[in-house]
Amino acid sequence: MKNLFNLLSILLILLFVNSCLQKEISPSKPEGILIVNSDTSVEKYLTIQQEFETELSSIKITNINLAKDSLPDILPDINPLLVYAIGSKAYNQVASTIKNKPLIFSSMINWRRFDISPNTYGVELELPAEMQLFMYSYLFPDISSLGVLYSENHNKQWFELAVSQAKEVGLSLYGQNVINTADVSQKLEELLTKVDALWLISDPIVLHDVNQVQQIFDLTNTVKKPIFAYNTLFSKYGAVLTIASDLPTMGRQAADLAKSIIEKQFIDTEEKIQLPAGSNITLNLKKVREYNININHSALSSVENIIQ
């Protein structure tokens, strides 16, 4: 009897150890989504994540905040169906550590500089130039010419394409190639004599540092010509209009991609990496009045934020 009891005890212990080992060694069936956020204290990253989670509230979601958590520490405990990386830091870490899982990205500046596999999906950060040009002509019917400072090394092709896109909405686009950061002021002064407004684009030579940005705004302000910019940050310098990607819409687009992957729906090649579908427009009405610019009131329903 005693022997039988001992044998049963040993068997029970073995069963328990085996179940523990199984838990550790063999990963469970893939389920849910792993969100890897570069830093949730960055509002724009958090907004996208929140919208993504709202859209997929019925799906199990595990979050990792790289500002606090370590991805390799958490990986052994999870087996997601797909991973959503928010920001470049998150994308780089996920791409190098998690293989053979569909990977969705968003909030990466110039995604083309990263390694992209056939199993990668995403939402771009930059809005198409055509969308911005359309809004310029819609909001400001009296503005017919725009000036762009750009460096040929970074934006030659972009500028050539933008010239034809501007024509489509009845705008003339004039460019000044900036080779050296020190030339910006002189090139800008020349440009401002020809155009009604300045279109500020993302260019590392033109927007070399904060002082350079301030100088561009000061010079343009002296001739009372408006600046249109690509990032809401320029509003504080006095940009009349900024058009940026709408963050909640990007979250919804990423969620839609995730849903399609989980439901094994066919995704067209051109849809795998998408342009942002929504825009967020900030208009500085104070500057509009100061520069005495005519504005199309019926276009105001397209403006999200107005600075009074």
Place this chain on the structure above:
Amino acid sequence: MYLLSLKKYLVSIVIMISLAIPQVNAIEDTLFFYNPESNINDFRTLKKLFDAYLANDNLYKFQPFDNKNTFESFLQQDNVFLLSSWHYLNLRQQGYNNLQPVLVGTINGNITYTKVLSTKKNIKNLSKLHKKRIASSGDKNYTNDVLQNMAQHSKVKFKVLTVPKDIDALMSVLFGMAQGALTARHSLDTLLTLNPKKYKLLRQHAESAAIILPIVIVNKPIVKPSIQRVLTAIENLPNSNSGKEILGMLGWDGWQKIDSLEMQ
């Protein structure tokens, strides 16, 4: 001595607060806003503009909502409400019979507009859009309702991608982020005026029945004189620059007085 001055101090605070109460009451009346036909992510600007406008009469504050249930929880109160006509008709069906429409928005003098479903690809019928993404600035329920009416309640299911505004929906279909766009007819007209080349790339497949623009409603009968004053202030929006800016943000350019019979 110290206690006495403290007492004086407290008494004066109580007096100050009691003097302030009537003023607080004066702006307790609220203009509530909820519109599923448009997607406004950030109400701060609209609220700021409206509050500044209504502050001229020192009467009302503006309270926008992005949640239908929260908005509806205030409907029994003696206040002023700005909502979509579609929502109002739904409320009537739910038994809200005490609401009285007073004003309706207008665009170029018209109180109605239509929604159009456009695609870039040529499709034979709407069933080809089954499980395809349709970009719309309206909320999901509203958009699905309009689309289902267009598809004559067939088994076609649409995936709605909510975007901030009509122009985003049109760009989404032009640049391949969505297979269809549900937008107001006047937004397509704007595209035609500003970029005819892009307009020609779109194919229009269905158009909704006429939709009445958003309306202003109150609980009947109007008892408080302040309600009538705010209705007048709203009606006068097109007569000032700041008012025009508010209407511009809302998406229409004027008002027309209505009686409840027109909304049956």
